[in-house]
Amino acid sequence: MVDWVGIYSVVLLVGSILMTAMVLVYTRMRACRTRVKQSLERCYLSILNRHLLEGGDLSSGFPLIDRRYSRLILATIVARLGAVTYGYDRSVLAAVVRRYALDRLLMQQASFSFGMRRVQWLHTFAMIDSAEGVYRRTLRRFGRSRNRYMALCMTLAALNHNPERSIAILAERRMPLSTFDLSEVLMMLKRGLIPVAYQPLLRSEYKNVRMLGLCIVRYFGVTEAEDDIVATISSSDSEVASSALFTLCALRLRLDRNEVRHASQRMNEDERRAWYRHLAAEGYSSRAIAKVLPANEQPQLREYVEQTVASYKRCLTN
């Protein structure tokens, strides 16, 4: 008679031993791959950074660069180096991209990947100086995507490729720019890739361009733009008007104006509550806020203003 229990036990035991061995091998391989990746990252960053700081030639090149995996690491290093620094010679980074065809590699990698990995590769692509042909092909392939992250990557790539057309690129963009998108564009601007001229942006007829203008004014604290900001508060687009109102407060400018009063009357209760919270955080006193409260403001919101202002320990702006 066959002992089925014994056979099952042996099969289970062998299976579990095999599974454990596979997990161990996989873990070791993964750890080894991570170590190789870290070593290559350190090596490539060192070579590139030394070359950017001290000059010299890159003819000796990068070790193991003939492998696709290594070139992807180099592409990531070039993109990150460009993202966190400014003042480096961009032509050196562009030359590295051309020499190892990193732009084409990133485009292929984005085509092979899906989901957020594709976005990640496209974002890396947007940070490097790509060749005209590769840029056009990438734009054709991904430019019509309705995925907002991919659309942002393509906008960033377009801004990086044609910085002199930045206003036109933002005007042509179909999707509105979110706060996250604006911060990404602002980072490019801070690296000196896009010209900072806020007046044409604030006076533009396109929503995205005006939002970027307000973002720039807020970021750099341009109080000279006061008249343009006040004019924007009366804009028919509620999102632009709200952004202008918050920009006025962020610059701690005078609130006692008809435009601000009208804007506060147009807001619903939740929007007013958020705005009062922002005013308190920016350091406005309850007396200054009282001047722009609608005459028929609810008692609980008046009390909310008092409590929120009292909760911030700040020098108050009257």
Place this chain on the structure above:
Amino acid sequence: MYKIAIISPDPFLRELLCNSFALTEAEISTFERWSDSLLVPLSRCNLVVSLIGYPFLNGYDAALRLRGGDEATENERPRIYVLSWLHDEQNVVSMLESGVDQYFTLPVNIPRLCGKIAAQIGEWRNG
């Protein structure tokens, strides 16, 4: 030899700064994050470059602790540079008031930062 400590949770930035500062001929040590156990080794450094700003803002008084209170003389105190993505005036002023010597916002100009450190080292050398 002058000692520089770099504190950054981001390995890329840590490596980038370490690589760049190596040109200033200083001894460089890197740390991933702030902790109480770091105070002693950091206080022996001439310059601390931190990419983490919160120990200077949250009441921890990192600058005061690093400099060993009021007893340490001016020359014994490590200089503190902070690099951060925070750019609003309130944070920058708060950090400078809490004892930070230089504040840089990211993205940073690496040649300029290295130049400042080289100038600082030259100042120490010349007494």
